[in-house]
Amino acid sequence: xxxxxxxxxxxxxxxxxxxxxxxxxxATGYPSLFWYVQYPGEGLQLLLKATKADDKGSNKGFEATYxxxxxxxxxxxxxxxxxxxxxxxxALTQGGSEKLVFGKGTKLTVNP
Amino acid sequence: xxxxxxxxxxxIKTRGQQVTLRCSPKSGHDTVSWYQQALxxxxxxxxxxxxxxxxxxxxxxxxxxxxxFPNYSSELNVNALLxxxxxxxxxxxxxxxxxxxxxxxxTRLTVV
Numbered sequence: 001x002x003x004x005x006x007x008x009x010x011x012x013x014x015x016x017x018x019x020x021x022x023x024x025x026x027a028t029g030y031p032s033l034f035w036y037v038q039y040p041g042e043g044l045q046l047l048l049k050a051t052k053a054d055d056k057g058s059n060k061g062f063e064a065t066y067x068x069x070x071x072x073x074x075x076x077x078x079x080x081x082x083x084x085x086x087x088x089x090x091a092l093t094q095g096g097s098e099k100l101v102f103g104k105g106t107k108l109t110v111n112p
Numbered sequence: 113x114x115x116x117x118x119x120x121x122x123x124i125k126t127r128g129q130q131v132t133l134r135c136s137p138k139s140g141h142d143t144v145s146w147y148q149q150a151l152x153x154x155x156x157x158x159x160x161x162x163x164x165x166x167x168x169x170x171x172x173x174x175x176x177x178x179x180x181f182p183n184y185s186s187e188l189n190v191n192a193l194l195x196x197x198x199x200x201x202x203x204x205x206x207x208x209x210x211x212x213x214x215x216x217x218x219t220r221l222t223v224v
Contacts, residue, residue, distance in 0.1 A: 004154075032211060043116075043202055043215040044155070051211065089154050093211075099145065099168055100204075100213060102154030 002027040006090045006103035013080055013110050021075040021106045023064075023090035031092040033057075033066050033073040034100070038087045047075075047088070080110045114139070116205050116216035124222045125193050133188040133219045137205030143167075144186040145213065146178060149200040161186050162208055190221075198223045 007022040025031065032051045036044040048057030053068035062077045073090060090103040117136045125131050137144050143162045147155035157170035161180035175191045184205075190197055200220050204213040 036215075041217075043217040044204075045215070046212055049211070091154075099157040099160060099170065100147075100155070101157070104154045105152075 002031065002092060002094070002101045004090050004092055004101055004103035006088075006106055008104075008106070009087075010107040010109060013108070015082055015110055015112050016079045017110075019075070019077040019080045019084075019108070021088055021090075021108070023073045023075065023103060025071050025073065025090075025092050027071075027092055027094070027101075029094060030068075031094050033064070034091045034093070035062070035064055035073070035075050036089040036091060036102075038089065038105070040086070044089065080108070082110050082112050084108060085110045116203055116214050118201075118203050118216035118219050120219060121217065122220045122222075124224060127193055127195060127223055129193050130189065130191045131193060131221060133190075133201050133203075133221070135186045135188070135203030135205075135216060137184050137186070137203075138214045141205035141207055141214070142184055143206045143208050144180060144184065145204045145206070146186070146188045147202040147204065148172070149202055149218070151199070155202055158188070193223045195223050197221065 003026045034049045035047040037047045048059040050057040050066035056065045087105045091100045145160040146158040149155040159169045164180045177189045180186045200218040202218045203216045206213040
């Protein structure tokens with residue numbers, strides 16, 4: 001079945017550092033790809049998405065590009081802030097209202 | 113717009129008991145999905161409801177059941193609770209024809 005693998009955490013960075021969180025997927029067909037963020041004590045919030053190959057999703061300074069040839073959707077941010085500290089989940093769906101398949105999550109801590 | 117609301121926020125139950133969790137979807141959404149998130153893990157899909165019927169189901173035993181009401185709100189029921197059922201239970205709502213799922217803050221269930 002479909003699956004998502006993301007880099008193990010935790011990741012600890014200093015403020016203004018560059019962030020990369022790797023995500024690769026295994027899926028039949030052409031899934032849509034997502035990054036969700038979970039702040040402490042809260043539910044999940046959609047951070048960005050891409051629905052077809054070579055699409056770039058972006059939001060709040062975060063970016064990820066749908067790479068079909070490498071089945072990847074790595075999350076990047078050029079300069080992280082303390083407020084970015086959270087758990088980040090990569091996920092896929094086979095489209096429309098289909099279920100989301102999540103990776104295990106990567107905890108990011110940004111120190112001032 | 114209140115977004116997705118779940119109740120209760122926290123719950124403690126004893127092994128063998130039964131529990132009911134509730135979810136009100138975002139205004140205008142007609143599809144509700146439930147996920148289980150164990151500590152340190154990504155959410156796992158339990159099932160999805162649309163038009164008051166279970167449309168998809170993940171790899172969960174029959175002890176997990178649900179219901180959707182005419183106003184699109186939903187309940188998740190778990191019978192014969194096990195210690196391993198301790199988790200954060202997340203509800204997500206979406207449009208049947210839409211791409212994006214919106215999550216509630218979750219119900220933290222502890223089984224003792």
